[in-house]
Amino acid sequence: EAGVAQSPRYKIIEKRQSVAFWCNPISGHATLYWYQQILGQGPKLLIQFQNNGVVDDSQLPKDRFSAERLKGVDSTLKIQPAKLEDSAVYLCASSLIGQGARAFFGQGTRLTVV
Amino acid sequence: RKEVEQDPGPFNVPEGATVAFNCTYSNSASQSFFWYRQDCRKEPKLLMSVYSSGNEDGRFTAQLNRASQYISLLIRDSKLSDSATYLCVVRVDYKLSFGAGTTVTVRA
Numbered sequence: 001e002a003g004v005a006q007s008p009r010y011k012i013i014e015k016r017q018s019v020a021f022w023c024n025p026i027s028g029h030a031t032l033y034w035y036q037q038i039l040g041q042g043p044k045l046l047i048q049f050q051n052n053g054v055v056d057d058s059q060l061p062k063d064r065f066s067a068e069r070l071k072g073v074d075s076t077l078k079i080q081p082a083k084l085e086d087s088a089v090y091l092c093a094s095s096l097i098g099q100g101a102r103a104f105f106g107q108g109t110r111l112t113v114v
Numbered sequence: 115r116k117e118v119e120q121d122p123g124p125f126n127v128p129e130g131a132t133v134a135f136n137c138t139y140s141n142s143a144s145q146s147f148f149w150y151r152q153d154c155r156k157e158p159k160l161l162m163s164v165y166s167s168g169n170e171d172g173r174f175t176a177q178l179n180r181a182s183q184y185i186s187l188l189i190r191d192s193k194l195s196d197s198a199t200y201l202c203v204v205r206v207d208y209k210l211s212f213g214a215g216t217t218v219t220v221r222a
Contacts, residue, residue, distance in 0.1 A: 031208070033210070035212075040214075041214050042118075042120075042201055042212035042213050042214040042215050043158065043201075043212045044212075045209065045210070045211070048208065048209070050208065055208050056208065056209055091157060091158070101146075101205075102148060102160050102163065103160075103203075103210055104160070105157040105158050105159070106157060107156070107157050108157050
Protein backbone atom coordinates (compact mmCIF):
# COMPACT_ATOMS: atom_id res chain seq x y z
CA GLU A 1 0.00 0.00 0.00
CA ALA A 2 1.40 3.38 -0.97
CA GLY A 3 1.98 5.82 1.88
CA VAL A 4 1.40 9.53 2.16
CA ALA A 5 3.35 11.35 -0.54
CA GLN A 6 4.71 14.85 -0.06
CA SER A 7 6.75 17.18 -2.19
CA PRO A 8 9.15 18.84 -2.24
CA ARG A 9 11.32 17.24 0.45
CA TYR A 10 13.35 20.38 1.02
CA LYS A 11 12.85 24.04 0.24
CA ILE A 12 14.94 27.12 0.95
CA ILE A 13 13.40 30.53 0.33
CA GLU A 14 14.01 34.10 1.34
CA LYS A 15 11.70 35.86 3.75
CA ARG A 16 8.69 37.49 2.12
CA GLN A 17 8.73 34.94 -0.72
CA SER A 18 5.91 32.47 -1.22
CA VAL A 19 6.06 28.69 -1.15
CA ALA A 20 3.66 25.79 -1.71
CA PHE A 21 3.69 22.21 -0.50
CA TRP A 22 1.80 19.28 -1.94
CA CYS A 23 0.39 16.18 -0.28
CA ASN A 24 -1.30 13.06 -1.63
CA PRO A 25 -2.85 10.98 1.16
CA ILE A 26 -3.28 7.24 1.39
CA SER A 27 -6.04 6.09 -0.94
CA GLY A 28 -9.39 5.99 0.81
CA HIS A 29 -8.37 8.19 3.73
CA ALA A 30 -11.00 10.88 4.11
CA THR A 31 -9.13 12.87 6.75
CA LEU A 32 -6.05 14.88 5.87
CA TYR A 33 -3.94 16.88 8.32
CA TRP A 34 -1.20 19.46 7.91
CA TYR A 35 1.15 19.78 10.85
CA GLN A 36 4.02 22.17 11.50
CA GLN A 37 6.92 20.76 13.50
CA ILE A 38 9.54 23.17 14.75
CA LEU A 39 12.84 21.66 15.86
CA GLY A 40 12.55 20.22 19.36
CA GLN A 41 8.77 20.43 19.48
CA GLY A 42 5.92 18.09 18.76
CA PRO A 43 3.82 18.47 15.62
CA LYS A 44 1.29 21.31 15.80
CA LEU A 45 -1.91 20.96 13.82
CA LEU A 46 -2.36 23.71 11.24
CA ILE A 47 -5.45 22.49 9.43
CA GLN A 48 -7.55 19.36 9.17
CA PHE A 49 -9.79 18.36 6.29
CA GLN A 50 -12.49 15.74 6.14
CA ASN A 51 -13.02 15.02 2.47
CA ASN A 52 -12.86 18.52 0.97
CA GLY A 53 -14.24 20.37 3.99
CA VAL A 54 -12.25 22.06 6.74
CA VAL A 55 -12.97 20.72 10.23
CA ASP A 56 -10.29 22.64 12.15
CA ASP A 57 -8.09 25.54 11.10
CA SER A 58 -7.99 27.30 14.46
CA GLN A 59 -4.18 27.34 14.59
CA LEU A 60 -3.60 28.29 10.97
CA PRO A 61 -2.11 31.81 10.64
CA LYS A 62 -4.66 32.82 8.05
CA ASP A 63 -2.99 36.11 7.21
CA ARG A 64 -0.18 34.19 5.51
CA PHE A 65 -1.11 30.50 5.35
CA SER A 66 -3.74 28.90 3.16
CA ALA A 67 -4.64 25.34 2.29
CA GLU A 68 -7.05 23.61 0.00
CA ARG A 69 -8.24 20.15 -0.82
CA LEU A 70 -10.48 20.80 -3.76
CA LYS A 71 -11.42 17.28 -4.84
CA GLY A 72 -11.17 15.65 -1.46
CA VAL A 73 -7.94 13.86 -2.33
CA ASP A 74 -4.64 15.71 -2.59
CA SER A 75 -3.96 18.99 -0.86
CA THR A 76 -1.71 22.03 -1.08
CA LEU A 77 -0.48 24.27 1.71
CA LYS A 78 0.77 27.74 0.82
CA ILE A 79 2.69 30.36 2.75
CA GLN A 80 2.71 33.92 1.45
CA PRO A 81 4.72 35.85 2.52
CA ALA A 82 7.08 33.63 4.49
CA LYS A 83 8.71 34.73 7.73
CA LEU A 84 11.88 33.46 9.39
CA GLU A 85 9.82 31.76 12.10
CA ASP A 86 8.09 29.62 9.47
CA SER A 87 11.24 27.53 9.21
CA ALA A 88 10.05 24.07 10.19
CA VAL A 89 9.10 20.67 8.85
CA TYR A 90 5.61 20.59 7.36
CA LEU A 91 4.08 17.17 7.79
CA CYS A 92 1.04 15.88 6.01
CA ALA A 93 -0.87 12.97 7.50
CA SER A 94 -4.01 11.07 6.63
CA SER A 95 -6.39 8.74 8.38
CA LEU A 96 -9.69 7.00 8.08
CA ILE A 97 -12.63 8.55 9.90
CA GLY A 98 -13.31 7.28 13.41
CA GLN A 99 -12.34 7.57 17.05
CA GLY A 100 -9.57 5.05 16.92
CA ALA A 101 -8.30 6.05 13.53
CA ARG A 102 -4.56 6.28 13.42
CA ALA A 103 -2.76 8.89 11.40
CA PHE A 104 -0.06 8.00 8.89
CA PHE A 105 2.53 10.61 8.03
CA GLY A 106 4.39 11.58 4.92
CA GLN A 107 8.12 12.27 5.04
CA GLY A 108 7.54 15.98 5.37
CA THR A 109 8.87 19.10 3.69
CA ARG A 110 11.74 20.79 5.46
CA LEU A 111 11.39 24.54 4.92
CA THR A 112 14.20 26.97 5.64
CA VAL A 113 13.44 30.67 5.43
CA VAL A 114 16.53 32.87 5.22
CA ARG B 115 -2.10 24.33 30.16
CA LYS B 116 -0.92 22.24 27.21
CA GLU B 117 -3.27 19.57 25.96
CA VAL B 118 -0.57 16.91 26.12
CA GLU B 119 2.55 17.14 28.27
CA GLN B 120 5.58 14.91 28.32
CA ASP B 121 8.88 14.81 30.18
CA PRO B 122 11.31 15.73 27.40
CA GLY B 123 14.10 13.61 28.88
CA PRO B 124 16.54 12.63 27.63
CA PHE B 125 16.50 9.19 29.17
CA ASN B 126 19.93 7.67 28.70
CA VAL B 127 19.88 3.93 29.39
CA PRO B 128 22.23 1.00 28.76
CA GLU B 129 21.29 -1.80 26.42
CA GLY B 130 19.10 -4.33 28.15
CA ALA B 131 17.69 -1.88 30.67
CA THR B 132 14.05 -1.05 31.22
CA VAL B 133 12.89 2.51 30.71
CA ALA B 134 9.47 4.00 31.37
CA PHE B 135 7.94 7.42 30.97
CA ASN B 136 4.57 9.09 31.20
CA CYS B 137 2.42 11.56 29.37
CA THR B 138 -0.42 13.59 30.88
CA TYR B 139 -3.42 15.00 29.04
CA SER B 140 -5.73 17.81 30.05
CA ASN B 141 -9.03 16.94 28.39
CA SER B 142 -11.02 14.35 30.30
CA ALA B 143 -13.13 13.76 27.17
CA SER B 144 -10.13 12.32 25.33
CA GLN B 145 -11.14 9.15 23.55
CA SER B 146 -8.15 7.49 21.94
CA PHE B 147 -4.49 7.34 22.80
CA PHE B 148 -1.40 6.43 20.86
CA TRP B 149 2.36 6.32 21.10
CA TYR B 150 4.29 7.39 18.03
CA ARG B 151 8.01 7.02 17.47
CA GLN B 152 10.03 9.66 15.64
CA ASP B 153 13.61 9.08 14.57
CA CYS B 154 15.91 12.02 13.99
CA ARG B 155 14.85 13.97 10.90
CA LYS B 156 12.16 11.43 10.06
CA GLU B 157 8.39 11.49 10.18
CA PRO B 158 6.43 10.17 13.18
CA LYS B 159 5.38 6.53 12.89
CA LEU B 160 2.73 4.76 14.92
CA LEU B 161 4.27 2.57 17.61
CA MET B 162 1.10 1.36 19.28
CA SER B 163 -2.41 2.28 20.29
CA VAL B 164 -3.15 2.42 24.02
CA TYR B 165 -6.18 0.55 25.29
CA SER B 166 -8.02 1.00 28.57
CA SER B 167 -6.90 -2.35 29.94
CA GLY B 168 -3.30 -1.78 28.96
CA ASN B 169 -1.57 -3.61 26.16
CA GLU B 170 1.73 -5.09 25.12
CA ASP B 171 3.51 -5.28 21.81
CA GLY B 172 6.67 -7.29 22.21
CA ARG B 173 8.99 -5.38 24.52
CA PHE B 174 6.66 -2.39 24.71
CA THR B 175 3.89 -2.01 27.27
CA ALA B 176 1.40 0.85 27.32
CA GLN B 177 -0.91 1.73 30.18
CA LEU B 178 -3.80 4.18 30.43
CA ASN B 179 -5.00 5.76 33.68
CA ARG B 180 -8.16 7.72 32.95
CA ALA B 181 -8.69 8.79 36.55
CA SER B 182 -5.33 10.53 36.68
CA GLN B 183 -5.31 11.36 32.97
CA TYR B 184 -2.00 9.89 32.04
CA ILE B 185 -0.62 7.20 29.80
CA SER B 186 2.69 5.45 30.10
CA LEU B 187 5.11 3.56 27.92
CA LEU B 188 7.55 0.96 29.20
CA ILE B 189 10.33 -0.50 27.11
CA ARG B 190 11.91 -3.72 28.33
CA ASP B 191 15.29 -5.09 27.28
CA SER B 192 16.21 -1.86 25.48
CA LYS B 193 17.96 -2.12 22.13
CA LEU B 194 20.19 0.44 20.45
CA SER B 195 17.50 0.73 17.78
CA ASP B 196 15.01 1.96 20.39
CA SER B 197 16.83 5.30 20.48
CA ALA B 198 14.26 7.80 19.28
CA THR B 199 11.78 10.42 20.41
CA TYR B 200 8.48 8.99 21.62
CA LEU B 201 5.43 11.16 21.00
CA CYS B 202 2.27 10.83 23.04
CA VAL B 203 -0.88 11.44 20.98
CA VAL B 204 -4.41 12.00 22.21
CA ARG B 205 -7.61 12.13 20.16
CA VAL B 206 -10.65 14.19 21.17
CA ASP B 207 -13.42 13.82 18.59
CA TYR B 208 -11.70 14.52 15.29
CA LYS B 209 -8.63 16.26 16.66
CA LEU B 210 -5.25 14.62 17.28
CA SER B 211 -2.97 16.43 19.72
CA PHE B 212 0.72 15.65 20.07
CA GLY B 213 3.05 16.01 22.99
CA ALA B 214 6.51 17.46 22.45
CA GLY B 215 8.08 14.04 22.84
CA THR B 216 10.35 12.13 25.20
CA THR B 217 13.85 11.41 23.93
CA VAL B 218 15.34 8.01 24.71
CA THR B 219 18.96 7.18 24.02
CA VAL B 220 20.11 3.60 24.45
CA ARG B 221 23.88 3.19 24.79
CA ALA B 222 26.00 0.12 24.20
